[in-house]
Structures are given as structure tokens and as C-alpha cells.
Amino acid sequence: MSDSLKQIQQSLWHHITTAIKDNDGLPFVDFMRMALYQPGLGYYSAGLKKFGQAGDFITAVELGSLFAQSMARQFADVFKQLQQPVILELGAGSGRFCADVLTALDGLSSSAQYLPEQYLILEVSADLRQQQQQQIQTLSDDLKRRVTWLDKFPDTEFNGVIFANEVLDAIPVEVFQFKDNHYRRLILNLDNDQLVEQWHDFPDELLSQIKARELTLPDGYRSEFIPHLNEWMAGITQYLNQGLVLFVDYGYGRDVEYHPERNAGTLVCHQRHQANFNPYHDVGAQDINP
Ligand SMILES: C[S@@+](CC[C@H](N)C(=O)[O-])C[C@H]1O[C@@H](n2cnc3c(N)ncnc32)[C@H](O)[C@@H]1O
Incomplete structure (x- = not known):
């Protein structure tokens, strides 16, 4: 990894962890927005080669x-x-x-x-x-x-x-969990400088957006939605x-996207034409897609 990329990633990490500390937690959607689009630092904003053979994916x-x-x-x-x-x-x-x-x-x-x-x-x-x-x-x-x-x-x-x-x-997504008949929102926090996942209540406005989908989901189900998509x-x-x-775009119809067996969501990351399922890996140097 080049020194400049390392510096960019360190600076991005600093911004993310500061946002977490300042707000006592960061919704996943904001983490994803920063990881991809933080001005000058995010994956799509930092001048990295993304597209094509020498990048991470090809369209x-x-x-x-x-x-x-x-x-x-x-x-x-x-x-x-x-x-x-x-x-x-x-x-x-x-x-x-x-x-x-x-x-x-x-x-x-x-x-x-x-x-x-x-x-x-x-x-x-x-x-x-x-x-x-x-x-x-x-x-x-x-x-x-x-x-x-x-x-x-x-x-x-x-x-x-x-x-x-x-x-x-x-587009950055909210990650939700459906448990004990409640929707909860994925919030990232820090434990000894490591990201940890926590589940909090959604604000009413977002809760109504996920409820409006009228999904039938099994307990413990985890997935995503784009907030404010209609607006x-x-x-x-x-x-x-x-x-x-x-x-x-790639994507599924609603029944397949929110199929009971797809209970870990659809997030996938791309780096050097390899897929992985860890959005917290190499933050700023890989694409993250729902
Ligand atoms: C995966 S790339 C696709 C680029 C190009 N359309 C192609 O097919 O090669 C996603 C593009 O969407 C842009 N983008 C993401 N969110 C956007 C938004 N809300 N409005 C406009 N552009 C956005 C990114 O910066 C990037 O240019």
C-alpha cells in the first residue's frame, strides 16, 4: 500500500472515530457515507483508481x-x-x-x-x-x-x-435488525479503538419508512434499506x-431481497476484483454495495 493511501486511510479513520466519539455512536448509513464519500478521503473521493482492470470493479x-x-x-x-x-x-x-x-x-x-x-x-x-x-x-x-x-x-x-x-x-444504506417484533438500527461504536456493532431504536421518521414496506421477517433478521429514497x-x-x-443496476425484486433466508443482508465489498462481506475491512480502500 502506498504511503499516501495509508495517510488518506488514517485521516479517514480519524474522521470516522471522531464522529463516533462526538455523537456517542454513528449510524451505519453515516459510516458508509464517510467511507465512500468523505471529501478528499472516501473511497469515491480520494483519487483512487476504482474502475477497470487496474481498479476494484468494472461496470x-x-x-x-x-x-x-x-x-x-x-x-x-x-x-x-x-x-x-x-x-x-x-x-x-x-x-x-x-x-x-x-x-x-x-x-x-x-x-x-x-x-x-x-x-x-x-x-x-x-x-x-x-x-x-x-x-x-x-x-x-x-x-x-x-x-x-x-x-x-x-x-x-x-x-x-x-x-x-x-x-x-x-448509495449509503441503513442496516436494520428485526428482533422481538421490533426494528432496530445499526449503530457503530468503539471499544478499545475497535468498531463494535450496537442496535438502537430508529427515529420515528426512519421507522415509518421501513414499516411502510410491510415485510414479513423471521426473528433476528438483518438487512438494509436506502433511507429517504422516495424523496x-x-x-x-x-x-x-x-x-x-x-x-x-444489479438487484433483486422485493421478495428475493427480503427473502427469509437472506437473513444477513446483501452488503458486499469489492477490492481488486475480489468480493468480501466485511465493510469494516480496509475502510476507504474498498467499495461497499448493498
Ligand atoms: C459504481 S459507480 C458507477 C459509475 C458509472 N455510472 C459507471 O457505470 O461506470 C457509482 C457512481 O455514483 C456516484 N454517486 C453515488 N451516489 C450518488 C448520488 N446520490 N448522486 C449522484 N451520484 C452519486 C459515485 O460517485 C459514482 O460516480
């Missing part, structure tokens, strides 16, 4: 241009029916999808009728945003002028496509007047 976007070309055809079909469509991509990773989609749409028609005037990117990682900007610089002037980065959800009406590949599974989705789509929302 369809990074395998070649075929995925983006296929999506571009779908987008073009939608654009035919819309006035002044735009693309909004969430979590654009290396920026390759954006570059490949714009190139593919450009190639679909010599009159450029399928090229959106604007390709908006909403990205939480400042480091990835920088990588995306470098990737977009490789495009022609006519394509790159269309790309803009947003700092928040759009706040004016638009038509077009909202797209995200493997973003839903990069997040509503925020993203609120100003989409006409168009398509397309989220591509």
Missing part, C-alpha cells in the same frame, strides 16, 4: 462502447417524441458513458437531430467530477460544449432522459416534464 460502461451505443439508440427513440430534450446522468463515474453516448448520438444522424443541446451530470464525488471533465475534454468542441455539471437537482422544467448506471447500489427520487424527477427515467 458495463468501462467494458467498451457497446453499452453506451445501445442506450443511445433508446435515447434517440425517446428524443424523437420530445421538444428540446436533455440528458441528465447521475453518478457518471469516469465520464466514459457521457463521452460514448454523445459520440454515438452524433453518429446516428448527420443533421445532429438526436444530439441533446445539454448533457447534465450530477456527481457527488469532486474527484470523479474532475476525472469526468478530463474525459469530456477528449471530445470535439461541438460535443463538449453540451456537457454541464450540476451541484444540485435541476430546478427548472425539462424534457429528456434521466439515466444512472450502478448508482443506486452506491430522493422525487427530487430528481420533479422537473422532468416528459421523458424517460432509466436506472440500470
Whole structure:
């Protein structure tokens, strides 16, 4: 491990343990947010090589241009029916999808009728945003002028496509346990500088979100949910007047996700193309996904 990575991880660990001490415990969701997105230090924010052979995992976007070309055809079909469509991509990773989609749409028609005037990117990682900007610089002037980065959800009406590949599974989750007919929330605490898991009551607002799923679970069941998912989705789509929302991801239907036998949850971590099930291992140097 390089010295700079070691320093980044030590600094991240310091932030996490300080948050635990200051608050007398840290909900897992906040631990995961810090491990992945703490500015300058988290897995997605610290400049590590994540995608591709030299990284930790590979997405369809990074395998070649075929995925983006296929999506571009779908987008073009939608654009035919819309006035002044735009693309909004969430979590654009290396920026390759954006570059490949714009190139593919450009190639679909010599009159450029399928090229959106604007390709908006909403990205939480400042480091990835920088990588995306470098990737977009490789495009022609006519394509790159269309790309803009947003700092928040759009706040004016638009038509077009909202797209995200493997973003839903990069969003921090609450871990819950269902025991003695109660839902409890995973809180991390410290015991001799070691992380320990504790179960506390959920605040009412989160309790109602998990209860609203009306799950039938065996005693001792442990799993996860994305908190405030409905509000997040509503925020993203609120100003989409006409168009398509397309989220591509791995996942299960609700019955399989919360199957009684899947009683240890779905969290999986990736490092150097190996999977493990310990989110507390090598914090900041591995991806964590529900
Ligand atoms: C697994 S990567 C996928 C990157 C890219 N879409 C691909 O398929 O290669 C997850 C991406 O989502 C971003 N991300 C996570 N949560 C986000 C959020 N709430 N809003 C926007 N981007 C987010 C991460 O920073 C990262 O760029």
C-alpha cells in the first residue's frame, strides 16, 4: 500500500472515530457515507483508481462502447417524441458513458437531430467530477460544449432522459435488525479503538419508512434499506416534464431481497476484483454495495 493511501486511510479513520466519539455512536448509513464519500478521503473521493482492470470493479460502461451505443439508440427513440430534450446522468463515474453516448448520438444522424443541446451530470464525488471533465475534454468542441455539471437537482422544467448506471447500489444504506417484533438500527461504536456493532431504536421518521414496506421477517433478521429514497427520487424527477427515467443496476425484486433466508443482508465489498462481506475491512480502500 502506498504511503499516501495509508495517510488518506488514517485521516479517514480519524474522521470516522471522531464522529463516533462526538455523537456517542454513528449510524451505519453515516459510516458508509464517510467511507465512500468523505471529501478528499472516501473511497469515491480520494483519487483512487476504482474502475477497470487496474481498479476494484468494472461496470458495463468501462467494458467498451457497446453499452453506451445501445442506450443511445433508446435515447434517440425517446428524443424523437420530445421538444428540446436533455440528458441528465447521475453518478457518471469516469465520464466514459457521457463521452460514448454523445459520440454515438452524433453518429446516428448527420443533421445532429438526436444530439441533446445539454448533457447534465450530477456527481457527488469532486474527484470523479474532475476525472469526468478530463474525459469530456477528449471530445470535439461541438460535443463538449453540451456537457454541464450540476451541484444540485435541476430546478427548472425539462424534457429528456434521466439515466444512472450502478448508482443506486452506491448509495449509503441503513442496516436494520428485526428482533422481538421490533426494528432496530445499526449503530457503530468503539471499544478499545475497535468498531463494535450496537442496535438502537430508529427515529420515528426512519421507522415509518421501513414499516411502510410491510415485510414479513423471521426473528433476528438483518438487512438494509436506502433511507429517504422516495424523496430522493422525487427530487430528481420533479422537473422532468416528459421523458424517460432509466436506472440500470444489479438487484433483486422485493421478495428475493427480503427473502427469509437472506437473513444477513446483501452488503458486499469489492477490492481488486475480489468480493468480501466485511465493510469494516480496509475502510476507504474498498467499495461497499448493498
Ligand atoms: C459504481 S459507480 C458507477 C459509475 C458509472 N455510472 C459507471 O457505470 O461506470 C457509482 C457512481 O455514483 C456516484 N454517486 C453515488 N451516489 C450518488 C448520488 N446520490 N448522486 C449522484 N451520484 C452519486 C459515485 O460517485 C459514482 O460516480
